[in-house]
Amino acid sequence: MDISRLFIRYRVPDRFFYLGDEFIEFYRIQNRQKAEKRAFDRVSGFDFKSDQFGEMLSGIPEKSEAGVILNSSHFIFNILEFDRIPLREHLVKDLVEWKIKRVFPEDMDQYENHFYKLDRKRLLSILFRKDLKESIEQVFVGHQQRLTYFGNSTVEIMNRIFRSKQIPDFFLEMDGNLCVVVFQHRSIPFYIRKFRIERGVEMVDELQKTLNFVAANYLREPASFSLISHDDEQLARIGSELEKLGLLDLKANSSAKLYFPI
Amino acid sequence: MMKKIKYNIAGQKRVDWFQLILFLAGLFLVSLLSIFLGMDRLFDETRQERLERQELNLLKDKLTDVSQMMDEHQEKIGKIKIKWNSRVQLTNRLIASKSFSMTDIFNMLEEQIPDGVSLSSVTMKNDAKSGIQLDFVSGSFQNLMELYRWLARFRLSILKESVTPKGMAKSTILIKLKNEKN
Numbered sequence: 199m200d201i202s203r204l205f206i207r208y209r210v211p212d213r214f215f216y217l218g219d220e221f222i223e224f225y226r227i228q229n230r231q232k233a234e235k236r237a238f239d240r241v242s243g244f245d246f247k248s249d250q251f252g253e254m255l256s257g258i259p260e261k262s263e264a265g266v267i268l269n270s271s272h273f274i275f276n277i278l279e280f281d282r283i284p285l286r287e288h289l290v291k292d293l294v295e296w297k298i299k300r301v302f303p304e305d306m307d308q309y310e311n312h313f314y315k316l317d318r319k320r321l322l323s324i325l326f327r328k329d330l331k332e333s334i335e336q337v338f339v340g341h342q343q344r345l346t347y348f349g350n351s352t353v354e355i356m357n358r359i360f361r362s363k364q365i366p367d368f369f370l371e372m373d374g375n376l377c378v379v380v381f382q383h384r385s386i387p388f389y390i391r392k393f394r395i396e397r398g399v400e401m402v403d404e405l406q407k408t409l410n411f412v413a414a415n416y417l418r419e420p421a422s423f424s425l426i427s428h429d430d431e432q433l434a435r436i437g438s439e440l441e442k443l444g445l446l447d448l449k450a451n452s453s454a455k456l457y458f459p460i
Numbered sequence: 461m462m463k464k465i466k467y468n469i470a471g472q473k474r475v476d477w478f479q480l481i482l483f484l485a486g487l488f489l490v491s492l493l494s495i496f497l498g499m500d501r502l503f504d505e506t507r508q509e510r511l512e513r514q515e516l517n518l519l520k521d522k523l524t525d526v527s528q529m530m531d532e533h534q535e536k537i538g539k540i541k542i543k544w545n546s547r548v549q550l551t552n553r554l555i556a557s558k559s560f561s562m563t564d565i566f567n568m569l570e571e572q573i574p575d576g577v578s579l580s581s582v583t584m585k586n587d588a589k590s591g592i593q594l595d596f597v598s599g600s601f602q603n604l605m606e607l608y609r610w611l612a613r614f615r616l617s618i619l620k621e622s623v624t625p626k627g628m629a630k631s632t633i634l635i636k637l638k639n640e641k642n
Contacts, residue, residue: 205483208468209476263474314465324467335471348470360462385462 211263211346214458215254217334218269218351219374221428224254225458237428255341265347266334267457269373273350274302274309274325275390283315294323316386324350351457352378352390355426358456360385366448367420368412370405370436371457372427377401381412381420388416402439409443424450426457565592565637572610576603591636593619601629611635 216223224236236254258264278297284290294313295306302325309325316322331348338345352371359369360382368381375396381389391408395401413419423445427433437447450456562584573579576599583593598604601623608616614635621631 205480205487207476207479207483208473211474265470310469312467312469314463314467316462322465326469331469331471344472344474345470346472346474347468349468353465353467356462357464361464382462387462 209263209346210459211265213258213262213264214347215264215266216269216351216455216457217266218428219271219376221373222251222254223428223455224257225455251337252341255338255343258341258343260342261344263344263346264338265349265459266338266345267347267349267351267354267459268334269376269457270350270352270371270378270392271373271376272327272330273352273392275352275392276301276323276325277316277388277390278313278321278323279319280321281319283319283321290321294321298323298325320386320388322387324353326350347459349459352380354459355456356380356387357459359424359450360387364448366422366424366446367418369424369426369450372401372425372429372432372436377404379405379408381416381418383416383418388418401436402443405440406443420445422446422448424448426450569594574603574606574610576600577607591617591634593632593634596631596633598629598631600627604629604631608633 212227214225214227216225221237226235276298278294280293280297284293290313291311295311298311299306306325308328310328310331311323311325313321313323334348335345351373355369355371359365365382365385367383368379371378371380375394376392377395378390378392380387389412391411393404393408395404409420421444423440425433425437425440425447427436437449441447569579573596578597579594580597581595584591596604596607598607608618611633614637617634619632619634621629623629
């Protein structure tokens with residue numbers, strides 16, 4: 199285990215970009231308060247070379263630090279289960295790679311693999327394309343910005359929601375037609391599903407299938423949920439649909455912007 | 461509760477020096493405190509050792525006293541032993557010089573003296589060689605003769621013999637007994 203992890207903490211920048219599918223949001227924190235918020239609709243967070251994105255970065259003073267939070271569209275999550283997780287990190291890494299290679303058809307070398315111990319038997323592996331990361335970093339370098347935080351919205355939401363007092367059995371994160379649903383038991387995530395809503399398919403129907411899958415494979419009947427979306431109309435509609443299924447809506451504070459690590 | 465997942469894959473992460481320095485300062489303080497406590501404990505042990513040494517010295521002194529007392533007692537015992545040895549030697553000498561048992565002789569005489577004969581006096585020395593002088597009085601001379609016959613085995617010597625006008629026979633004899641130990 200890298201001992202430096204135990205005591206080295208990294209600074210969280212005071213400027214953050216959320217890069218969504220059709221939405222970019224900029225936050226600036228001053229004295230632990232949200233000092234500035236700008237939203238850019240109809241801009242893909244992954245269209246880095248667009249003028250609007252460049253314009254956003256130009257608004258930030260040079261040589262300042264910034265962070266980006268990406269939605270989960272380019273992330274691959276795997277919850278891996280083992281009989282026993284070794285203590286030595288290199289052994290865990292080998293084990294994780296071996297297990298992922300069995301289910302993941304692509305070249306693992308093209309991905310950054312980070313894994314986190316959830317409990318004694320389970321690990322969460324997060325894969326992200328190296329070239330995409332480099333592209334995003336290059337954009338910031340081009341604008342004389344230092345990118346010191348590169349995170350994922352689902353992970354940040356998990357950190358907030360599954361560590362709160364009232365924990366829902368699952369949460370649904372929505373960004374455009376991208377949905378990420380994360381189920382937990384005793385605050386430890388056990389199933390993550392990422393899907394896109396095709397035209398003509400109701401999100402609730404898709405979610406119902408997921409609930410059935412969880413009930414059949416994990417023998418759990420979720421009873422409560424939280425929804426996270428930028429779209430208030432979508433929040434209200436999906437919330438009421440799920441309540442009709444008998445699920446309790448533990449409303450997440452949407453204004454808290456749970457995908458930011460601050 | 462779920463452990464926070466610190467997912468940050470940025471290549472230019474910036475170490476929070478303030479937190480790190482704070483942490484190291486805390487670590488330094490804790491180390492300092494540990495050293496201080498350790499030293500204190502070490503001194504405590506030295507103090508303890510000193511106390512133990514003092515106690516040990518006291519015990520040593522006590523042991524020396526006890527040894528001296530033992531020597532004195534041994535000396536006394538030696539003296540008593542010498543005194544008792546001389547007494548035992550004397551006793552042994554006395555036992556060695558004792559030639560016969562007077563009680564046995566009286567028992568024997570009581571059993572063997574014929575009826576009508578009585579022993580009027582016994583004169584003896586605590587020496588087998590000297591013999592025993594016995595004075596008898598008898599109603600008849602015949603009884604006296606019977607006594608002579610029985611005492612003949614003890615090298616009997618008749619020293620004096622007389623008959624009173626009333627016919628009472630008196631006799632003074634000397635007998636020598638064998639040494640009991642032989």
